[in-house]
Amino acid sequence: MFDREYEWSALSRYVADTGAGATLGVVSGRRRQGKSFLLESLCEAAGGFYFAATEATERESLRRLGEEVGAFLRSPHPITYPDWETAIDSLLSLGSEGPTPVVIDEFPYLCRATPALPSIVQRAFGPRRSARHESRTRLLLCGSAVSFMGSLLAGSAPLRGRASLDLTVAPFDYRTAARFWGADDERLAVQLHAVVGGTPAYRREFVRDDAPTGIADFDSWLTRTVLDPASPLFKEARYLLAEEPDLRDRALYYSVLAAIAEGNTTRGRIASYIGRAADTLSHPLTMLEDVGFIVRVPDAFHPARTTFRIAEPVVTFYHAIMRPEWGRLERPGAAATVWADNRSRFRSLVLGPHFEHLARSWVSHHCAATTLGARPTWVRPGVLNEPKTRSSMEIDVVAVRADGEQRKRLLALGEAKWGTELELGHLDRLTTALELAAARGFDAAQARLMLFSGAGFTAPLIERATADDRVELIDLTRLYSGV
Template sequence: MRRGAEADKPSRVYDRGSEWGALSSFVNRPLPHAMLGIVSGRRRMGKTYLLRALVERCGGFYFGATAGTEAESLRQFSAALAEHVGSPAPFSFATWDDAISYLFGLAVPGRRDSPFLVVVDEFPYLVKAAPELPSLIQRVIDRFQIEESGMRLLLCGSAMSVMGGLLASTAPLRGRAQLELVVRPFGYRAAADFWGVADEPELAARLHAVLGGTPAYRRQFLADDVPASMGDFDDWVCRTVLAPFSPLFREARYLLAEEADIRDTALYHSVLAAVAQGNTTRGGIAGYIGRKSVDISHPLNVLEDSHLLVREADVFRAGKSQYRITEPLITFYEAIMRPAWARLEGGQAAEVWARSAERFAAQVAGPHFEALCREYVLGPGRSLLGRSLGDVGSGVVTDSRERRQIQIDVAVVESGSGGGRPAVTLLGEAKWGTVMGTNHLERLERARELLAGRGLDTTRCGLACFSAAGFSDALRREAERGGVLLIGLDELYGRAMPTAVLP
């Protein structure tokens, strides 16, 4: 294995610089003992592509498991290992214990003078066939934490609930891993570059609202069928996502069915449909699907463990939270495709899409745009916050006098420390299809006033309006006077620089 692999990320591996750095650092760490790493992430994120590239660069043994019985899986592993070491005949291990012991024996001093990288991909398939595997690996890892070993073992999988459980609570491998890497979708800016649409922010935002940052969708699924312009977007949706012969047509269903802990897919689709249609609280979800709140705890937990659903706390109201679907394609499916499934299967994509404009704006693009704005403040727009390191989220401010609730789509809140008061450093509202005016600014000003009345420090609180449709002249004049930040699609995608408003 060559040293310095961390500087050798292949050019064909797009983005993933931090992931590559973490993996190559893990492999090359000069520790004379065995090391374990866990790599997870939903399907289509490019984990296998990344790990194969790592094995090619660093050398080592790669094994991709498949669904099968214990005997077949052990036979496949034995044959792959025999081929790796150059054995003229396949190995015939009687048990997984024998196979794991032999594998670790290849990394002992004297057998090699550099770390030995081993990647076991789709590890959940092996665990399903041989549940004792984590315990066997734990035993041999513990042994070679005392004895010298160059083993660098990476276990990888897409079943998020299974991979997350490997290091949880009383699991055998708990406390044994030196690396826990989750390969996530590309950020919205990286996704725009990957699809080649960064020069058209409106197209990039719409594309991301449908497919998110999943790299496999462009090349493996669509063979580089990219919308040529905003004028081509509607036709592109109809010929790809909504076309019954397209690989993307049933992809949202497959994403749900692939999770090991999901049995009653109808129930889980109902939960996701509830969230996609704006029922984002536990009570709202339960009411939509006709269940009691206590009865949906398990599906909510499973969807969270699968990284398909995330619970986001209200930054202004303790104990309150909302759920959000993390995979844009699932939101698109539940809001647009599932209600018209029979028509889509009958080839009526153009008719269905033509009648879905309002639903797409309200249930898909609008909520997605709000999430992009929070991602912007966390990442590319970080400099706007000055010295603030507060939590970025959303929340509701109750206005008792006006008998209304003010939804804050983007908020930055610093917890009090050393006896200081909690501070609000940014309040923002995001609109997808609305030209924002001074009435939106007045609502934010009122929220700031109310929060100050509740004892929060708002002396450094800036106000921000995020809009994909633009801003009125009156609002622009207010922004020119200072204290108000206007962020449109050009700013979100780095084609224009906003003026910082926070000290």
Template structure:
């Protein structure tokens, strides 16, 4: 079954959906599809239903009675009935749904999109589906290929977890991810200009909808057009990206005290990545933030990354670039941005913020992504197992050193070793001084014990290039690797 026309990438996701839909067994089966909003889940599932002649129902925020009326009308249209079904409760609706078959009794794809909306007003729905999918109901159900889809990550994650009714019932659990920086460059047709691709990625990330629906296909024509593009599409009160940072939180059903969640995101966007730093920014106790941080993690808004060299420490980072852009640059200037004609002045006076709070940290994250998934074993000196950032104390200098990325692997004996450490500078030409700093950190790690850094390589990442003497040294010494923007986007 070929992918729908216009679908970019998603080969793995489409293949898994086709495999699920093509299962020839006589029993009903269940699949769960989740992912952050605007990633193309509905497009994928609608394409599957169109290709297979399946039934697609998109739920909305409504009362139980209204949802049942909408579902009954949609099901009747699918079956070609002149009058809609009048279901009194979901038990009747599920019974009718699970009896569906394609012509000749073949398996039929059924999609319930935005399933959390239905379960919110009808909490018994997962239990009803569990019963309909159970062994005792097999003689009543047709070969339905039921797919439940939702963007509420905390809800969808719990749908098959622990003692949840549907635990153990699903034969597909598919998460539709955001496009990474390389795929995003292809999607935006920016592969020929990696600098521009990274700038755009630092604002909108790899969310497909931001390329099409939200900007109507408006792509920066050149590096000089990046600023005007931001003014046209992101800082423009008449465009949907302008309020996207606010709406992403408002759309999450598990977020109640949105002021607190916005505050946590603002603290992280301003460079406070530890729990203590976030608490200090908000002038609250660290213990008061436990629930908020957990909920933001569960909804996919933030990620918690362990410190590479301190197991008990961790750093929080915002997972969606548009949220970082909003909280670091737009939210502090909101009153001015809402007034037409003020965006240019805001953008010009916010360039330092953009460099230090947005593009700089984003470049570091992209470098970690490249090291984790694209760098070759020849580059790293072995097969990597994890890539993290961390902090290394320097007692003699009474300071500590931030390590932008630390790459770990295993040696021939299965022992974990530190393959490489690296530094990333977006707007700074790197020279021997940067390499000497990395060498100092490597010396400290070798001396402290507990970290096997005997063969650790040094990686320099720069968006502005390298000095000639550093290039000459790296050319002679394979343990020093230089990674520029071209290599980030095309090399290993």
């Protein structure tokens, strides 16, 4: 197990609760994050019962569950369940002797065949049910259908208020992902994360620990893994979309994702790209957001305006690089040529925006409070209007502390460039942006000016930063190990 201390600790505390009565927990997260591994390990360590559901009819699922409960109890007689009410009560009885984890993995599969199952679980956990009070089963429902699992405990859902654990297993952040892949070279780490993100399974199961040996091996690694038709990673982005049952009009969702991957991040530009009216995109954008494929990002200076970002790097890489070249890539031996033809697209459409995202992540999660003067309430991109020239200025990093006061405190403005050596002109641009932000009502008196670069900084800029404590230069080393 790698760097899942928080999740393991939360699960261990939940299972070790010696209080009377059965309890309910929910574990969710996108596929390939290691949820099943965590829960199987938990059951092995605590002597619990683990059941992995499959896509099947209600009768088949009940039969399989009875067989596996029988094997768990070493029952000399077969166990059969006529219905889910009986099955859930039986699972609760597994904790009659003490706290016992009981896991139902891929719970959405069961609900697809039995839509009333959440209500059945709710009744089993009713305040007057003897089965619940006589048990100390620690029931855990797990699933990868993000929108469905998120709805289990929301609003007026049957299980609302019943759960004592709601755990999300998220991808590794970019620093943890670098350690997981053994990427000591920061340039390699950024490029790897831009392709496969922080999903653990992509190293272990999908490429069987075939990691790049160094930055010089990155191109070769891509052609023998992600771009190789024989690799499981080759069609992974397609499968991720296909595994979401709520996304029925796949062609539309593919086109929306392709539009965003091509740099069309506003509703209007997405609509123009796919040939639809902007007011028809509310549903597909909301659905993609609900299932965790895209993230809606409010503009730092105009909260009513939003842009959209693809949440999973492998999906961005697929739509920006692979999908336009799919016919060529399917031919054996074409990967190296296709990659050579698309390196510039990778830099502009994938690496550049991804580096900006890493810069915001660094400010949000790794930058010391002493550097900023306070912890930011939020960090977003933003657009400032320049009245004199009637032009707009895009700012990659805007860190704000909002404590409820009318005048928000601006902690930092930042610019991030992956392949450009930053110079004094970039700093002057941020200085102008700072003046514009102050004119919009932000308290900018103590704001820092942050310059992020994957290619370094000119000597005059370094000299200016040394003399001005408002200016912060963040290179790759600081991005990955500094504060």
